[in-house]
Amino acid sequence: MFVAKHVRLEVELSIMPQDNSSSATHLGGEDASGQMVKHGVDPDRLANLRAILIEPKVRLLQQILASPTGALSAVELAARNEITESTIRDHLRNLQSRDPEIVTALEADASPVPNGIPRKYYAVTEYGIDLLQQVNLYDQIGVLYEVYEAAELELPDSDERSVTITDVEEYEHRPLPGWL
Structure with a gap:
């Protein structure tokens, strides 16, 4: 289902004319009477929609939102995925660098942070939630929450880490997003 929606949206996006001369592109179409109808399209929003529709990125966004705290560290995301912490951080930085931000970085509320506990956590912004809702990828988050509650997760390279x-997950000073 995700692939079909993704392909359909990509096809729709790929046939849209590109007009970089203004902040909005106007797409034309005819109504039932044959009159041209213009629709305002925000090219930045389209670019952000394309960015989140890359499978690892949408999965990361959904996993962050499916967590009890609404914010996860890169190491927690690595425990939920088959990609490396480094790749996860690259995806999160990309989503954070967009204007407006899709993901925001939050710092732990205490200093110093105990050895092995992450200092940086990532939360999906309200704008990111809006994007997921627009492409109908927000509703699955409740199911993911239940899956992760039942799963036995393990940190990557757990033998070499001082924490589990x-x-x-139970670190008491982890930050919470402002919308939670």
Whole structure:
């Protein structure tokens, strides 16, 4: 279902004319009477929609939102995925660098942070939630929440770490997004 929606949206986006001369592109079409109808399209929003429709990125956004705290560290996301922490951080930085931000970085509320506990956590912004809702990828988050509650997760390279996933998840000074 995700692939079909993604392909349909990509096809729709790829046939849209590109007009970089203004902040909005006007698409033309005819109504039932044959009159031209113009629709305002925000090219920045389209670019952001395309950005979140890349499978690892949409999965990261959904996983962050499916967490009890609404914010996860890169190491927690690595425990939920088959991609490296480094790749996860790259995706999150890309989503954070957009205007407006799709993801925001939050710092732990205490200093110093215990050894092995992440200092930086990522939360999806209200704009990011709006994008997910627009492409009908927000409603699955409740199911993911239940899946992760039942799953036995393990940190990558857990043998070499001084903490467990439970230690990270239960850290009392982890930040919460402002919308939670």
